[in-house]
Amino acid sequence: MALQRTYLDWNATAPLSEVARLAMVEAFSLPGNASSVHSEGRAARAAVEKARRQVAALVGAESAHVTFTSGATEASNHVLTPDYRMGRAPVMVSRLYASAIEHPAIREGGRFAPEQVTEVPVTPAGIVDLAALETLLANHDPASGLPMVAVMLVNNETGIIQPVAEAAVLAHKYRGLMVVDAVQAAGRIALDINALDADFLIISSHKIAGPKGIGALISRGEVLMPKPLIRGGGQEKGHRSGTENFHAIIGFGAAAEVMSEQLESRNARIGAFRDGLEQAMLQAAPDVIIHGAAGPRVANTSFFTLPGLKAETGQIAFDLEGIALSAGSACSSGKVGQSHVLTAMGLSSEVGGLRISLGPETTQADIEKAISAFGKIAGRRKLPGRAA
Incomplete structure (x- = not known):
């Protein structure tokens, strides 16, 4: 036995939740490419945009600011880059300050060179040391470019909730960007990208009972955005090219809506x-x-x-x-x-x-x-x- x-x-x-599975099964009946302009394509696009709204609602964001990716690792590599654009003007981010307890997808530094990454210590209680972070930011050379701070909202091992909003205050005090890995927070605590004062949030579908292989990078606005990691056909408003992982996106949206409830x-x-x-x-x-x-x-x-x-x-x-x-x-x-x-x-x-x-x-x-x-x-x- x-x-x-x-x-x-x-x-x-x-x-995988039953709600997400059923949503994906229903999506298999939609044959169109979401980038096509005919009726089948428009139906597929409507389904993608519904999922985008569902994911945005989970984190208190605008749906227009959700970029679907293959998962949290891709989203991390997308946002962790020295190369940003404000409109058409290039903006340089010269250093990443990441807490010592970040997921490897953040600790590896994305597109930053190893010498551009500084580790921010944590206390013996496993909470990011805000005093140490401020000292590092105070010593940052603004002439070299902007600082970027990355602190996860919930640690994936300990489950400890980090003082992200306080870290964001420090990041913005020194004219930096705030990136928050909210993978383990989504569906477990209330999320609001504005209340956290985060410039970017990262979430993953399979952590909230959605399908594997889909995630999202969510921004608070689109004035300042990272240089695309994947370029090509211009999908996702040019932020992430490639035909959308349609059925996974639909399942992700359904899972996000359920996890927003109760x-x-x-x-x-x-x-x-x-x-x-x-x-x-x-x-x-x-x-x-x-x-x-x-x-x-x-x-x-x-x-x-x-x-x-x-x-x-x-x-x-x-x-x-x-x-x-x-x-x-x-x-x-x-x-x-x-x-x-x-x-x-x-x-x-x-x-x-x-x-x-x-x-x-x-x-x-x-x-x-x-x-x-x-x-x-x-x-x-x-x-x-x-x-x-």
Whole structure:
């Protein structure tokens, strides 16, 4: 008899929602190219624009300012560039200031050269150090070009909510641009690009139960825009050429609309599950370290370290118990290594973390299974003074 699986890795990817799936199935009946002017093309264009409005509504933006991409990584590489245009006039961005806990898609610097990227430290609590950021910006040479600041809204490993609006105030004080990776925030906390004072937001469909392979770069306006990463036929108003990933866009829009609804009640339910899980973990293993527990976190994420248990060993052990979770983030083609987030928080390179992330379909039975598995795995650890 096959082991019944329990999926607790929603931060890596959310299972495709039925609403998104049905929207995509319906879209398969539309044969036209959204760039064509005949009736079939206009029908396809109308469907794309509806999805654009749905995605924009999720983040409080204007639909005209949503550019669809192949995902958050492409959106990051699009926006992270020294080359901007204000109308037709070129504008130079000379340095990227990115927090030490950013996703690799941001940490790699996009189209900036490595020597143009400066890391902004975080506190031991895993929150971007605003004082350090201001010092870096105060020392920025404005004659070389504008500064760009990149701070994620919710960390993908710890779930900690970052002070993005405060970072944006500093970025704009020094005439810079503010880029916000909102991938893990979308659908989990209320989003408003204007309230965040962000110039650009990045979101991803498959994190909100939409299809994989589609995301968006969302701007607050279009006066100052990055040089296109992909050029060609001029789709997406020239910001991102190439025939639109039509069916994925439709699914993305449907998922975005669902995730905009009932946010508070969904978070209350998921948060109660997460808190109950963590309480049981602490009872089973009082030495467990729950990273970020004392700070502001999204309701669905628990990132923890069990002393004496390597992250990769723990991930395999949970998998054998029928539970899918992550050792850190799932962004490196299945690789399990040291968490750069924990390192940035000042923890030893020997410390590894396991991440449980919940979703709207998580049940009490899932939590009970995770608690049972945690107890077994914690009891098998090799701790100092304990016989193997």
